[in-house]
Amino acid sequence: MKLTLKIWRQSGPAENGSFESHVLDDVSEDSSFLEMLDQLNEQLLKQGDEPVAFDHDCREGICGTCSLTINGYAHGPENSTTTCQLHMRKFNNGETVTIEPFRAKAFPVVRDLIVDRSAFDRIIQSGGFISVRTGSAPDGNSIPISKVDADKAMDAAACIGCGACVASCKNASAMLFTSAKAAHLNLLPQGQAEKDARVINMVNTMDDSGFGNCRNYGECSAACPKDISLDYIAKLNRDHAKARIKEIFS
Amino acid sequence: MFSSSLGKKYLMALTGLVLIGFVFVHMAGNLQVLAGQAQINAYAHSLQTLPWFILWGSRLFLLASVVIHAWTAYSLIIENRKARPDNNEVEVTKRAGWTSLKMGLTGSILLAFIVFHLLHFTIRTIYPEYAEMTTTVGSTGDFEIHDAFSMILAGFKHEIISVFYVVAMFLLCRHLAHGFSSVFQSIGLRTEAWQRKLNLIASGYAWIIFAGFSIVPVSVLAQKHGLYEFYDPSFFVSEVSEKNNTSNLLNNES
Numbered sequence: 272m273k274l275t276l277k278i279w280r281q282s283g284p285a286e287n288g289s290f291e292s293h294v295l296d297d298v299s300e301d302s303s304f305l306e307m308l309d310q311l312n313e314q315l316l317k318q319g320d321e322p323v324a325f326d327h328d329c330r331e332g333i334c335g336t337c338s339l340t341i342n343g344y345a346h347g348p349e350n351s352t353t354t355c356q357l358h359m360r361k362f363n364n365g366e367t368v369t370i371e372p373f374r375a376k377a378f379p380v381v382r383d384l385i386v387d388r389s390a391f392d393r394i395i396q397s398g399g400f401i402s403v404r405t406g407s408a409p410d411g412n413s414i415p416i417s418k419v420d421a422d423k424a425m426d427a428a429a430c431i432g433c434g435a436c437v438a439s440c441k442n443a444s445a446m447l448f449t450s451a452k453a454a455h456l457n458l459l460p461q462g463q464a465e466k467d468a469r470v471i472n473m474v475n476t477m478d479d480s481g482f483g484n485c486r487n488y489g490e491c492s493a494a495c496p497k498d499i500s501l502d503y504i505a506k507l508n509r510d511h512a513k514a515r516i517k518e519i520f521s
Numbered sequence: 522m523f524s525s526s527l528g529k530k531y532l533m534a535l536t537g538l539v540l541i542g543f544v545f546v547h548m549a550g551n552l553q554v555l556a557g558q559a560q561i562n563a564y565a566h567s568l569q570t571l572p573w574f575i576l577w578g579s580r581l582f583l584l585a586s587v588v589i590h591a592w593t594a595y596s597l598i599i600e601n602r603k604a605r606p607d608n609n610e611v612e613v614t615k616r617a618g619w620t621s622l623k624m625g626l627t628g629s630i631l632l633a634f635i636v637f638h639l640l641h642f643t644i645r646t647i648y649p650e651y652a653e654m655t656t657t658v659g660s661t662g663d664f665e666i667h668d669a670f671s672m673i674l675a676g677f678k679h680e681i682i683s684v685f686y687v688v689a690m691f692l693l694c695r696h697l698a699h700g701f702s703s704v705f706q707s708i709g710l711r712t713e714a715w716q717r718k719l720n721l722i723a724s725g726y727a728w729i730i731f732a733g734f735s736i737v738p739v740s741v742l743a744q745k746h747g748l749y750e751f752y753d754p755s756f757f758v759s760e761v762s763e764k765n766n767t768s769n770l771l772n773n774e775s
């Protein structure tokens with residue numbers, strides 16, 4: 272198939288970016304979106320042009336490194352799919368595909384399509400962990416956890432931290448990410464001791480990083496490749512309110 | 522507590538809940554216009570003669586709710602603009618509808634409406650003569666009270682004003698259809714399983730509010746244009762007489 276690619280090019284964080292168009296012939300329908308970009312880069316290299324910089328790592332939908340806003344959709348128009356798992360058969364021959372970086376003030380562009388998502392790391396560093404004595408692994412089932420809670424915690428832990436929630440949110444809010452990371456630990460017995468400090472610190476770091484505020488549109492969950500539920504946002508709202516009220520009385 | 526982004530959402534949700542409760546009571550009170558002059562005037566009089574601390578306490582509470590609600594709304598909107606300085610070349614929306622995306626717009630028009638409405642019927646600066654409208658009640662007929670009924674009829678006989686009220690109530694309906702369900706998400710009491718039901722409840726509530734408020738201006742205009750007699754026709758006579766001298770003569774004779 273033949274495609275016209277309208278791609279965001281930006282040589283550095285302080286530089287102004289703009290769109291550049293490239294025509295790519297002989298794209299296999301079986302190639303993934305990233306393989307198609309590899310093909311474009313080979314073509315650019317042969318022509319002696321700068322290849323397009325984009326993020327990727329596992330290419331199997333589990334690491335959360337790939338990004339890209341494709342035709343306006345974070346990770347492309349397919350539901351529950353990362354860009355690396357998106358295939359070119361989902362596009363039409365002759366189509367123009369617009370490719371942009373994940374746009375948010377908290378995700379500054381590093382180069383072309385690569386954005387700096389270390390704000391997510393800072394949120395995790397401020398509470399997305401439990402402080403325990405490390406050592407040999409505990410015996411299985413030594414801490415009883417209900418199936419319901421274990422399932423909910425697992426669903427939250429499915430978040431790969433790709434940032435599609437921020438990119439798809441009209442307000443660049445990081446609530447879905449933050450809430451999933453907080454809920455994953457808040458639902459489990461091991462997470463209880465630090466629960467209140469966790470939500471307060473993670474929300475503070477989220478605010479300080481320049482993310483927007485949740486307006487309950489639900490765009491994040493619709494774009495999430497792991498289908499993280501809005502229930503976790505409600506839970507973060509609830510846990511945060513409880514923690515703040517306890518703070519007043521202590 | 523309220524300085525964080527979530528804190529502002531709590532404030533917005535709680536003040537929104539206050540306003541949700543208020544608009545329902547206000548709408549139910551207004552429906553007494555349909556029961557006629559005596560009923561609505563007695564109701565209006567009973568409100569105006571509440572002990573001052575209850576009357577002014579409620580007024581201040583409501584005013585504070587609107588101010589806090591609007592302040593948090595605008596501060597969140599400004600922060601959100603800053604958080605997403607560059608728009609996507611292609612902007613798509615997967616799930617959110619018009620109602621939720623335009624909360625700031627419907628809210629801002631509501632704010633303008635609230636100011637107009639207070640100047641129109643409460644402070645009565647737009648038509649100062651509304652304050653002079655009085656009527657006498659009681660067995661001796663010498664107890665003078667404000668004639669809310671005549672004021673409301675006079676107010677809604679203006680087509681432009683009535684249309685503005687109905688449009689504002691439609692926007693209120695849309696604002697509430699998202700807001701009433703959104704509140705529960707913001708204070709952490711919603712689950713996706715409940716969201717569908719809550720959206721239905723919110724939508725039902727919003728349309729009841731729309732219908733309940735709109736029926737008053739609509740009925741006044743309907744009667745003015747001879748479609749249906751909701752109220753004592755003598756309140757509409759002067760209007761007819763200006764246009765039609767014959768009917769004026771007839772009225773005087775009878």
Ligand code: HEM
Binds near residue numbers: 590
């Ligand atoms: C009669 C007046 C009003 C009522 C009954 C009302 C009610 C509500 C409710 C219940 C919410 C949902 C809160 C939440 O999601 O947590 C809300 C949200 C909102 N309101 Fe109002 N409101 C009124 C007036 C206004 C005004 C005057 C503004 C003007 C700025 C405004 C702007 C907003 C905005 C921007 C939201 C945010 C919606 C969102 O988070 O998606 N509202 N309102």
Ligand code: FES
Binds near residue numbers: 331333334356
């Ligand atoms: S590259 Fe790892 S999820 Fe896409």
